[in-house]
Amino acid sequence: AxxxxxxxxxxxxxxxxxxxxxxxxxxxxxxxxxxxxxxxxxxxxxxxxxxxxxxxxxxxxxxxxxxxxxxxxxxxxxxxxxxxxxxxxxxxxxxxxxxxxxxxxxxxxxxxxxxxxxxxxNYLEPPGAVTTGSGDPYKIFTPFWKALKERMPPSEISPRPSSLDAPDNWPESEKLDEWDLLPTNPNWAGAMEEEWEPGEAGAVKRLEAFQDDASHYEGQRNCPSVEGTSKLSPHLHWGEISPARVYNRVKDSGGSVGTFLSELGWRDYGQNVIDQFPDYADKPYRDGWDKFEWRDFRSSTVRDEFDAWKKGKTGYPIVDAGMRQLWAIGWVHNRVRMIVASFLIKHLLIDWREGEQWFWDTLVDADYGSNGTNWQWVAGTGVDSNMFVRIMAPLSQSEKFDAADYIRQWVPELADLSDADIHDPPADKRPDDYPEKIIEHKAARERALEAYRAMKG
Ligand code: FAD
CATH class of the missing domain: 3.40.50.620 (HUPs)
Structure with a gap:
């Protein structure tokens, strides 16, 4: 057959x-x-x-x-x-x-x-397989992961087939080059070509390189200046490696590998959410948010500010570094994804769906489940806790997680600033070609809280 x-x-x-x-x-x-x-x-x-x-x-x-x-x-x-x-x-x-x-x-x-x-x-367990005592799928991550963990480790991985029998006559195939999937004019993929090796072999290399670091994951994963995470997300998204293989390879690494494994759990969780709520990435889950007064795109100021965010020209070095990393290599460190998302939603008061769309277009790991659940999580509009009023302060986040070298890499015009100055360049040290902050933190915070109170009536 x-x-x-x-x-x-x-x-x-x-x-x-x-x-x-x-x-x-x-x-x-x-x-x-x-x-x-x-x-x-x-x-x-x-x-x-x-x-x-x-x-x-x-x-x-x-x-x-x-x-x-x-x-x-x-x-x-x-x-x-x-x-x-x-x-x-x-x-x-x-x-x-x-x-x-x-x-x-x-x-x-x-x-x-x-x-x-x-x-x-493609998942540790298929969505819907892990259920509460009453047989319902979980909505919240923590109990979901607790239940999923009990079913782990996943079964051993199966090897690649030793051969695949070919038909007598192959059907016609179109040519990949004619699909125009690669950018041409301009070719913006130069840094991506250097950073990534798409495909199964590249995925296995990443896994092997990370394996030694898995036990130190907890201490490193929040610092964008070091390569402390696996960078497996695009490989996992495209199914170039199975999550079971990743799990089994690192599970006995000791140290804080448990935290890493729970991140694989977050990946499964996102699928569970979209399996239950198919339009989750397009619609706030919580009631009331359709009344929230996001700033209006008919205003050119709002459009310009959105543009500044996309281009990494907000005047907040950590935000700009993240958005430029995204543009260059199609991937952003998780801590920085949270910071840039929070900045768009709360400082600029722009609907999270605009950010979700931008990520959809620019991430090499753009994933309907993971992107949607993470954007709704930062916005506080989703199934989990309401986070809207927890407004991240980008400048202190940048200091706390030691982003100085990360900023130097992605915002080269700030590279000569000291560790003390780089997170929030003082006026007399700010290079001419680096923009001023598009909004002050305190004013932005108050505006966001006011909009939230208005929605709550
Ligand atoms: P590691 O820290 O090494 O984690 C291992 C794996 O676990 C990752 O490869 C990924 O598959 C999974 N994982 C880790 N964190 C999460 C998470 N919070 N949610 C779901 N899975 C996770 N991840 C995507 O794969 N696609 C997306 O479109 C996506 N959009 C995001 C949008 C926002 C606003 C935020 C805050 C996070 C988003 N993430 C997304 C989650 C996370 O940022 C990336 O999975 C992670 O940065 C990938 O880097 P890594 O492979 O080095 O992760």
Whole structure:
């Protein structure tokens, strides 16, 4: 029998249950469909497209080594996949479960036409599997993680298939280069090419490099000036490595590895939330927030300030460093993601959904579940505690988490300032080419609290 492996964010061979199942059944045709229609306004952002191109290149090479081939097609998956089944006389489609609402709907539409087997493997446990005593899914992280942890460690990972049987005739494939996933004019991906190695081999290298640091995670993870975190997020997002593999590799590292493992738990948690609340990344969860008076984009001042945030020109060095890191490499340190998000929402009083969208376009790990849950968490509009009134002070955060070298790296015009001055450059030391603060912290704080009180009536 011939089966199709329908690939999405599961671009690996090791511990990839769809490949495993298909390989057992006979001939395997791996297919990636570039579908910009099904996700609606959640089509892949620019940074994601760059990553995807490189990751597909890597997977295609890995498949070739196994005597197989990656078939590329463009169009609506619920048309392309059944069509391809017919073309090949394939009896079954294997895939890995995805929980973005548009994928769940597409899976159903495909299942109406051909036999499709979806496997678990992109999360420690599939969303909905870990439930409260009364059988409901969890809404809050802490009890969710406590229950998930009891089911850990995950089972041992399964090796890559030793070979993949090829069909007598391969179906036609489109050419990756013709998909225009890479930026051209201008090519903004230079620093990304240097920073990342998309694909399974790159993911394994990151994991191995991090493995020695896993036990010191707690002490380092909040300091953006050191590489204290794994930088596995884009690899995990694209499914180039399974979370079970990461978990099992580091679990016995000792020290504070437990904190790191709980971050993998946060990743699972985000999927659990979107599985329960499919429009979570697009709509505040808590009541009342539709009445909140975010500043109005019809005002050019607001648009200019949003632009200054995006470009890293707010006059707050830690915020600017983060936003420039995002633009350069498509990734930002977690502590700094919290600071820049809080700054947009509370200091600039701009709707968190604008920030979520910008991250969606610019992050290489842009993930519907993780991005949505984290933005709502910072905003205080989500299922967990209401954090709106906890307004982060960017300047003290910068000092507390020792961001001086991080700022030097990403805001080079401040590089000569001392550790004492760099977090909040005094007027007489502020270089001419570095902007003044677009708003004072105290005034911003008061404005935000006032808007919050107004909403609460
Ligand atoms: P590590 O610290 O090494 O953690 C290991 C893994 O755990 C990560 O690779 C990631 O898969 C997962 N993880 C860690 N922290 C979180 C978290 N808070 N929520 C969910 N998963 C987590 N992460 C994304 O993967 N995609 C996003 O689109 C995304 N958007 C975010 C938006 C905001 C406003 C904030 C505050 C955080 C966001 N995060 C997102 C979470 C987090 O910042 C990144 O996962 C983390 O910085 C990735 O770096 P790392 O791989 O070195 O993480």
């Amino acid at each position: 011939t089966s199709i492996v329908w690939l999405r964010r599961d671009l690996r061979l090791t511990d990839q249950p769809a490949f495993r199942a298909a390989a057992r059944e006979g001939t395997v045709v791996p297919v990636f469909v570039l579908d910009d229609e099904t996700p609606g306004d959640r089509k892949l952002g620019g940074a994601s497209r760059w990553w995807l191109h490189r990751s597909l290149e890597s997977l295609a090479a890995d498949l070739e080594e196994k005597g197989s081939k990656l078939i590329l097609r463009q169009g609506r998956v619920d048309h392309v996949i059944p069509q391809l089944c017919e073309e090949l006389g394939a009896t079954r489609v294997h895939g890995v479960h995805h929980y973005e609402p548009w994928w769940k709907e597409a899976e159903d539409r495909i299942a109406d036409q051909v036999e499709i087997c979806l496997h678990d493997g």
